[in-house]
Amino acid sequence: MVCAASQQSNLAVRVEDISKTFYFDTNQLLSLKHHVLSLLHRMSGAGGRVLHPAGQKKDVLKAVNFDIGWGETVAILGRNGCGKSTLLRIIAGIYQPSKGLIQTHGRISPLIELGSGFHPDFTGRENAILYGKILGLTRHQIASKLDKIIAFSEVGTYIDRPVRLYSSGMISRLAFSVATEVEPDILLLDEVLSVGDISFQAKCKKRMREIQERGTTIIMVTHQVGAAQSWAKRCIYLKDGVVVADGQSKEVVNLYQKDNM
Amino acid sequence: MSIAYTAERFVSLAKTRKSLLWGLAVRSLLVRYQGSVFGFLWTLLSPVLQIAVYSLVFGVVMRVGMKDYWLYLFNGIVFWGIISSTLLEAPASILGSSRLVSRAGLPSEIIPCRIVLTLLLNYLIVLPVYLACFFMFRGPLTIHFAQILFILPLTLMFCLASALILAYLGAIFRDIQHFIQVIVQLLFFTTPITYVAERITGKLEMVLQYSPFTAVVSMNADALFLGRMVDPTHLYVFSLWTLALWGVAFLVHTRFSSTAIEVV
Secondary structure, three states: OEEEOOOOOOEEEEEEEEEEEEEOOHHHHHOHHHHHHHHHHHHOOOOOOOOOOOOOEEEEEEEEEEEEEOOOEEEEEOOOOOOHHHHHHHHHOOOOOOEEEEEEOOOEEEEEOOOOOOOOOOEHHHHHHHHHHHOOOOHHHHHHHHHHHHHHHOOHHHHHOEHHHOOHHHHHHHHHHHHHHOOOOEEEEEOOOOOOOHHHHHHHHHHHHHHHHHOOEEEEEEOOHHHHHHHOOEEEEEEOOEEEEEEEHHHHHHHHHHHOO | OOHHHHHHHHHHHHHHOHHHHHHHHHHHHHHHOOOOOOHHHHHHHHHHHHHHHHHHHHHHHOOOOOOOHHHHHHHHHHHHHHHHHHHHHHHHHHHHOHHHHHOOOOOOOHHHHHHHHHHHHHHHHHHHHHHHHHHHHOOOOOHHHHHHHHHHHHHHHHHHHHHHHHHHHHHHOOHHHHHHHHHHHHHHHHOOOOOOHHHOOOHHHHHHOOOHHHHHHHHHHHHHHHOOOOOHHHHHHHHHHHHHHHHHHHHHHHHHHHHHHHHO
C-alpha cells in the first residue's frame, strides 16, 4: 500500500518492511494459457493466487526498512541488480510493493533515465511543458519557470526544434533542468548526475547544492562510491535486496568497498 | 490493493491531473498526422474517404436504396470511430507509453483517459461538418438532435471503461491487441452502421438486440439522422452494459494495474 504521510510527521519517506517479488519468466507471465491454467488451479481449490512454478520468481527486495527525514540526502549504494532501482521506483510510486508500507510526503520528482518521456517529434519547449505537467506542475507554474528552464539547459534556439534533432547531452540537460526547476519536496536520482560536459556538470553540482540548501530531500541510487560520498552524509548499502548497512557515508562506503574488492 | 484504493486513485487523479490529460490528448491529436502533407486536415479527410468507399460498396454495388444513404453512413461511421478506435488503441497503449509510465512516473490511468479524450476532440471537430451537411441536404435539424447530449457522455463512459480494461489486460496479455482487430471488424458488420437496425431479422436479431454496440449506434442514428426519439430498450441495454463494464474495469485495475506497469 502507498499512502501519504500525515502533516505533522517529520519524515519525508518511511519505508516499512518493503518486499518486492518479480515474476521472471515473462513468457509464462504473458501467455494466456498460463493464466487460464492458474485460474483452473484456483477453481479446483488447490489455493494460491497465481500458479508460479518454483524458480520463476525473484525476491528483489526483502523486508527493507528505513526512514528518511526532511532535507536529508541519502545515497543508496549497491551493485547492479541489488534492487536499488526497484526501491527507487517504489518510493516514486511507479511500482507497488508486494508487501509492506511506503509513506511519502510532498511532491516527488523522479529522475530515472533523463528525457526518457520526451517525444522525438515535438519541440523541446513542448516536451518541457508536458514533462513539467507529469511532475505535477500546473500550466501557469510551468509558464513562469520556462525561461529559467531553457536558460539553464543551454539548448538555446534548439528549444523550438523537434527533440529528435537534439544530441543525447541536450536531452539530458533539458530533462535535468525541468526536473530540478519544479522544486520538488523529494528528488529521486537514478545514476543521473553525470549529465553533459564538464562545464554543465559544474552547473549541475551548483544546482544540486542549491536544492540541498533549500531543504529538499534527495535520495540517490548509485554504484559509484565517489558520488555517494560527495553528496550524501548518509548511505544505505543494499545487497541482494537486503539492507546490509545504514549509516555514516564513510563507514558504509568502506564496508561496501571491502565487500566488493 | 482494494477497490477503495482504486476509487480513491481515480478521484485524486481527476482532481489534480486535468492539465496533464489535456496536454497529452492535444499532443496525440497533433502527432497523428504530423509530417503528412494535409496534416490536421486528415481529421476530416479520413472519414470523408471512408464514407466514399462505403457509399460505393453498399450504395452502388450492393444497392442499398436509402435516401441520403451517404449521410447515414457519415453519421454512423464518425460515431462508430469513437468506439472502434478506443477498442483498437487501448490494448497497446500502456505498452506504447511504457517509458512515460515506468520512468517518468506518468500515472498509467491517464493513458486510457487520454485515448477517449482524443477521440472525443476528434469527434467534436467532425460533428459540425456533419450537421452542416445534414442541414444542406436533408433540411433543418430537429429537437431530437439534442439527444446526443446524453448519448455522447454515456458513450464516453462506455469507452473509458473498455479502454481501462483493455489497456491493462493488453499490456499483460499481448495477444489481445491482435485479437481485438478481428473483433472490431466483426462488430463493424454486425452493428447497424452501414444498414438500418430494422434490417436485422431472425436468430441474429435475438443476439444483436442485447449488444451494446447495436444499442448505441441505433440511438445515435435515431438522434442525429432519423430525427426521432431513441428506443428506451436501447438506452437500458447500453446503460446496463456501461455499468457492468465499469465494474469489470475496477476489478481489472485492482488486480492488474501494478503488474501491467512492471511488464511493459
